[in-house]
Amino acid sequence: MNTKDNFIKVKHLYNRAGFGISYTDLEKLSRKKLDKVVDNLLKDSQKDDPITLINDFESKRQLLVQAGLYAKKDLTDDEKKMRQQIIREQNDVSRDLNIAFITKMINTDAPLREKMTLFWHGHFACRSNNPFFAQQLNNIQRANALGSFKTLLVEVSKSPAMLQYLNNQQNKKGKPNENFARELMELFTLGRGNYSEQDIKESARSFTGWMYDKDGSFIFRKNLHDTGTKTFFGKIGNFEGENIIDIILEKPETAHFIAGKVYKFFVNDIPNEAHVKELATHFYNSKYDIASMMKKMFTSDWFYSPENVGTKIKSPAEFLVGLSREFYVTYNKPQVLIQLQSSLGQYLFNPPNVAGWPGGQSWIDSSSLMLRMRIPSLVLNDGEIDFSGKADPEDEAVIALSRTATTNANANTKPKSYVNASVDWPKFLNTLPKGLTPLELTEFLLQPKLNTKITTMVGDNKGLRSTAVEITSMPEYQLC
Amino acid sequence: MNRRNFLRNTGFVAAGSLFVPAFMKPLEAMALDELSLYKNLVVVQLSGGNDGLNTVIPFGNDIYYQKRNSIAIKPEEIIKLNDMQGLNPNMAALQEIYDQGWMTIINDVGYPNPDRSHFRSMDIWQTGSDSNQFLSTGWIGRYLDSNCQTCKFPYTAIEVDDSLSLAMKGETKKGIALKDPAALFRNTNDPFFKAMLQNDKEHLDENNLGYLYKTMIETSSSAAYIQDTSKVYQSKFTYPNSGFANQLKTVSKFISSGLKTRVYYVSLSGFDTHVNQIGQQGNLLKQYSEGMAAFLKDLKTNNKLDDTLVITFSEFGRRVEQNASNGTDHGTANNMFVFGGKLKKQGIFNTAPNLSDLDTGDLKYQLDFRQVYGTILDKWLDVNNADILNKKFNTLDFI
Numbered sequence: 001m002n003t004k005d006n007f008i009k010v011k012h013l014y015n016r017a018g019f020g021i022s023y024t025d026l027e028k029l030s031r032k033k034l035d036k037v038v039d040n041l042l043k044d045s046q047k048d049d050p051i052t053l054i055n056d057f058e059s060k061r062q063l064l065v066q067a068g069l070y071a072k073k074d075l076t077d078d079e080k081k082m083r084q085q086i087i088r089e090q091n092d093v094s095r096d097l098n099i100a101f102i103t104k105m106i107n108t109d110a111p112l113r114e115k116m117t118l119f120w121h122g123h124f125a126c127r128s129n130n131p132f133f134a135q136q137l138n139n140i141q142r143a144n145a146l147g148s149f150k151t152l153l154v155e156v157s158k159s160p161a162m163l164q165y166l167n168n169q170q171n172k173k174g175k176p177n178e179n180f181a182r183e184l185m186e187l188f189t190l191g192r193g194n195y196s197e198q199d200i201k202e203s204a205r206s207f208t209g210w211m212y213d214k215d216g217s218f219i220f221r222k223n224l225h226d227t228g229t230k231t232f233f234g235k236i237g238n239f240e241g242e243n244i245i246d247i248i249l250e251k252p253e254t255a256h257f258i259a260g261k262v263y264k265f266f267v268n269d270i271p272n273e274a275h276v277k278e279l280a281t282h283f284y285n286s287k288y289d290i291a292s293m294m295k296k297m298f299t300s301d302w303f304y305s306p307e308n309v310g311t312k313i314k315s316p317a318e319f320l321v322g323l324s325r326e327f328y329v330t331y332n333k334p335q336v337l338i339q340l341q342s343s344l345g346q347y348l349f350n351p352p353n354v355a356g357w358p359g360g361q362s363w364i365d366s367s368s369l370m371l372r373m374r375i376p377s378l379v380l381n382d383g384e385i386d387f388s389g390k391a392d393p394e395d396e397a398v399i400a401l402s403r404t405a406t407t408n409a410n411a412n413t414k415p416k417s418y419v420n421a422s423v424d425w426p427k428f429l430n431t432l433p434k435g436l437t438p439l440e441l442t443e444f445l446l447q448p449k450l451n452t453k454i455t456t457m458v459g460d461n462k463g464l465r466s467t468a469v470e471i472t473s474m475p476e477y478q479l480c
Numbered sequence: 481m482n483r484r485n486f487l488r489n490t491g492f493v494a495a496g497s498l499f500v501p502a503f504m505k506p507l508e509a510m511a512l513d514e515l516s517l518y519k520n521l522v523v524v525q526l527s528g529g530n531d532g533l534n535t536v537i538p539f540g541n542d543i544y545y546q547k548r549n550s551i552a553i554k555p556e557e558i559i560k561l562n563d564m565q566g567l568n569p570n571m572a573a574l575q576e577i578y579d580q581g582w583m584t585i586i587n588d589v590g591y592p593n594p595d596r597s598h599f600r601s602m603d604i605w606q607t608g609s610d611s612n613q614f615l616s617t618g619w620i621g622r623y624l625d626s627n628c629q630t631c632k633f634p635y636t637a638i639e640v641d642d643s644l645s646l647a648m649k650g651e652t653k654k655g656i657a658l659k660d661p662a663a664l665f666r667n668t669n670d671p672f673f674k675a676m677l678q679n680d681k682e683h684l685d686e687n688n689l690g691y692l693y694k695t696m697i698e699t700s701s702s703a704a705y706i707q708d709t710s711k712v713y714q715s716k717f718t719y720p721n722s723g724f725a726n727q728l729k730t731v732s733k734f735i736s737s738g739l740k741t742r743v744y745y746v747s748l749s750g751f752d753t754h755v756n757q758i759g760q761q762g763n764l765l766k767q768y769s770e771g772m773a774a775f776l777k778d779l780k781t782n783n784k785l786d787d788t789l790v791i792t793f794s795e796f797g798r799r800v801e802q803n804a805s806n807g808t809d810h811g812t813a814n815n816m817f818v819f820g821g822k823l824k825k826q827g828i829f830n831t832a833p834n835l836s837d838l839d840t841g842d843l844k845y846q847l848d849f850r851q852v853y854g855t856i857l858d859k860w861l862d863v864n865n866a867d868i869l870n871k872k873f874n875t876l877d878f879i
Contacts (some may be wrong), residue, residue: 362616
């Protein structure tokens with residue numbers, strides 16, 4: 001076993017399966033056999049540690065108050081104020097939840113579980129203005145991130161966030177709403193072209209009555225369920241939701257569709273059909289065991305072949321989490337993480353639509369690239385923020401509320417704003433071996449192979465600290 | 481020059497001469513005479529769902545007053561355009577524009593199976609998709625992708641903002657977002673940024689790293705072109721003091737200085753008026769109208785109005801009946817505005833919304849928004865709209 005070779009492979013593994021690795025850990029792991037390293041990675045991620053920002057009891061109470069306020073036709077002034085107050089609070093808590101998720105990715109010692117949670121966060125893309133629902137769905141995605149895909153799918157399908165987002169709350173006997181049934185097959189399992197419009201209709205009928213009650217728990221309302229006979233993919237029966245999910249999972253196209261998305265997320269934007277097929281077959285034969293598929297992928301030779309190393313564009317979440325993790329960054333004003341996410345085009349919990357973030361080269365345009373190249377110096381050197389980013393359309397109601405009489409005329413005279421982050425430089429520098437040269441640090445921090453230009457640029461650098469800032473500001477740092 | 485200025489403070493330090501990679505040269509060396517007769521499109525987005533019925537008010541219809549007892553605009557305050565419709569009094573600045581024949585109002589624009597979520601409906605408007613279809617490219621982005629005669633350069637589409645909207649992103653080409661051309665120029669001339677681009681031909685292949693370098697080179701090249709072309713231009717026109725008017729002032733500067741940009745994109749947000757609508761919407765409509773009026777007159781003064789078409793849209797209109805909080809909730813079809821010096825049909829384009837034939841309390845659309853896009857693509861941007869919109873849409877005769 002070649003340690004130098006293993007060094008590169010383990011680094012690649014931790015970049016893709018997690019959010020990077022410290023030099024100390026990398027040196028240690030490089031001395032082990034690669035399949036042992038993969039086993040360790042999976043073992044480290046066995047523990048499920050949910051986000052518990054929002055308390056069950058408090059959110060249920062709020063839901064009840066809110067339901068009562070919405071049901072009333074004429075509200076008193078006090079009731080109006082209470083409703084506005086709830087909207088504001090929910091908005092604040094939604095921001096806290098976003099910060100809780102990204103902070104968890106930054107600090108986790110179960111990196112593969114968090115990375116997979118991020119993957120499912122984009123796969124089962126959902127928006128909910130109720131932060132309790134959003135937290136619940138995020139925790140479902142985390143708890144089942146490496147478990148059974150079937151359990152994950154069933155739980156996501158029963159979550160209030162998804163039932164609400166895809167209108168299954170309106171899917172009733174005699175008046176079916178097909179939204180959930182369509183996305184279940186098009187985006188969550190089979191992929192476009194592998195089902196008919198008739199299958200969607202019959203599936204929608206089978207999911208009638210899947211709802212959540214007024215305190216936010218799943219409920220199967222039998223009286224709203226269409227009990228008639230359905231024909232789904234040629235099978236005839238008195239199907240309910242679970243039966244539909246079972247039939248969908250019997251189709252190998254589902255395993256292929258998921259394996260293809262996993263490959264694009266973890267390996268390469270351009271799928272290699274033979275590799276995807278290998279992965280899909282394994283996934284299907286393992287009865288949709290996610291951890292087993294991941295292990296198969298991370299132990300395949302092709303995962304480490306040069307065309308798959310240092311060639312993927314980091315998503316904004318991967319970029320921000322990776323940078324913050326590497327340099328032990330603490331954000332004293334964590335809201336800035338939301339500003340950065342939205343300016344870079346990946347505002348977590350707010351995907352563009354149910355299809356999730358398209359990823360790959362679509363992350364990069366002139367402004368997002370310029371910003372990415374400046375963020376390391378903003379974060380690591382506490383630079384001044386001179387951009388504002390767009391408001392998310394869903395925040396418009398809050399903007400309208402909080403800006404009753406002001407114009408944005410004074411936008412240009414805002415006080416200066418800074419990232420206000422603390423970087424633990426001593427801790428970072430301590431992870432590096434004594435006598436590490438700037439060039440060696442560069443080789444460690446960048447995934448793509450170094451060219452002469454970069455070698456020359458860092459060659460005349462004196463300190464490791466300034467080298468680190470310079471390297472993370474390079475276009476090469478956008479790749480992993 | 482020490483490239484580590486970059487690292488100390490993020491305001492990139494201005495540097496000396498401009499670096500242009502040799503193979504990008506022809507782009508900068510455009511002959512001046514090609515700059516004339518350049519037709520521009522300006523897209524104005526009103527975010528949040530502007531209440532169209534309190535913008536262009538159907539005062540001639542009693543139902544309007546019945547459904548909106550506390551937020552209806554009184555007939556005597558309305559700027560009447562005909563016997564049925566008139567403008568919100570906060571839009572007084574546009575009366576002169578309307579009277580000049582520079583404005584067309586298209587009523588009831590929408591799409592089948594409308595979505596009432598801000599984000600989804602905005603997504604549909606920006607991508608030009610059906611309501612059950614998910615596209616990851618925008619309609620202007622696909623226009624850039626089409627590689628037509630008029631859309632070759634990265635600065636073909638400019639958004640005056642910090643970040644780029646989905647509307648402006650194509651598969652292979654994307655527009656450029658900038659608020660301040662001088663700041664972008666400074667950033668791309670930062671010693672560090674320039675050092676990264678120096679002699680970097682080895683990266684220019686088709687992979688992701690090549691794509692990053694290509695984006696940097698285009699950004700640098702566009703920033704230089706935009707700055708060089710527009711820096712000498714001084715607008716003599718006074719604009720109102722608002723963020724929105726400032727965006728339009730920047731667009732006017734670009735158009736008047738002869739930038740070979742075809743599409744500009746600006747937005748104004750805050751229209752989600754569920755509560756106490758009158759003051760909030762009134763304020764925004766005033767900003768909008770005063771900004772637009774100044775912009776259009778400025779273009780007229782510079783002889784650019786005939787070459788400019790401005791459209792305004794919002795992701796949806798609002799429900800016909802007001803809610804209990806003196807506001808309105810999310811609705812469907814809405815009006816669009818078209819401005820320009822060469823409109824074929826001026827004034828009100830089609831019949832006012834029918835308030836007695838509603839779809840569960842919402843307006844039914846008369847025209848698909850992609851007919852409006854299609855018309856612009858065919859008649860103004862000189863491409864076949866079916867290539868951009870994925871199917872052919874019938875055009876309208878407002879231009």
